[in-house]
Amino acid sequence: MADFEKQKMNAAVKAAEYVRSGMLVGLGTGSTSYYLIKEIGRRVREEGLKIRAVCTSRKTEDLARENGIEILQNTDDQIDLTIDGADQVGMYGTLIKGGGGALLREKIVAYNSKEMYVIVDSRKIESTHFGSFPLPVEIVPFMHLRTVQNLRKICEQTDIRRTENGEIFVTDNGNYIADMRMGKINDPLDLEESLKNIPGVVEVGLFNGIAKRIFEGTDDGCNIYRITDHGIEREEVYFDH
Structure with a gap:
């Protein structure tokens, strides 16, 4: 093992x-x-x-x-x-x-x-299923419920990250993270650009x-x-x- x-x-x-x-x-x-x-x-x-x-x-x-x-x-x-x-x-x-x-x-x-x-x-x-790991997207807290709804237009399985006790996870910068379960990402450059065009999105976890x-x-x-x-x-x- x-x-x-x-x-x-x-x-x-x-x-x-x-x-x-x-x-x-x-x-x-x-x-x-x-x-x-x-x-x-x-x-x-x-x-x-x-x-x-x-x-x-x-x-x-x-x-x-x-x-x-x-x-x-x-x-x-x-x-x-x-x-x-x-x-x-x-x-x-x-x-x-x-x-x-x-x-x-x-x-x-x-x-x-x-x-x-x-x-x-x-x-x-x-090598074959890049995107099987959930894609993190950092978003501002203001109107975050609407931001998540907009993210779901790209990936329906998108949810706000929470801690073990059920509270919303807060980053060192005071923001939230939405995890997008894409399954597979075919065009990471295009996806990153599309996500960044959504108001409320701070950064995308694609490098x-x-x-x-x-x-x-x-x-x-x-x-x-x-x-x-x-x-x-x-x-x-x-x-x-």
Whole structure:
């Protein structure tokens, strides 16, 4: 049986090797990014790595601070490298993100980066049914019921995300998230444009043409893929000895 936590850790540790002193680094949010931040923190303590970081959520910020990473709240500098997880990766490198509720900040950070690397376990790359993971859409609270109705014109199975106790989930920016169960997304660029044209939509959890490399963790190492105009191409296979 696959060890998905080990896969996440292997992907994160390998991607962390690309972080160098002097960099401004974007740190993602989620269970795979947890291992990334822990590994970067280890390098800060043991290797004297010196970086500054922009965090994509308050949770990430707290974890980075605990691990001795210098945090910037705001900057006009371009980010050198952002490393983040993904809920699903399509064969041309399009991502679905936002399962952890931080998609707006994640997209702002990724867009303002020279490069974005994605760290995932072996379940996340989807060659035939991209869109089987629900697509998160961040919306403003004002008139959100009507916004959801408008989203349902595109995907009938759209609902406001709620916490375990039934309350509406609120993002770090004070917004709500609507999850769209598309089943399959054939044209992510067209879908993103259509959704963004709906008043009340803040951001869409589709990341088109942003990621440069995919680190897919395995039980014994990591597959590294480069994203080209022709799709995802394997660049390196790394085994953890």
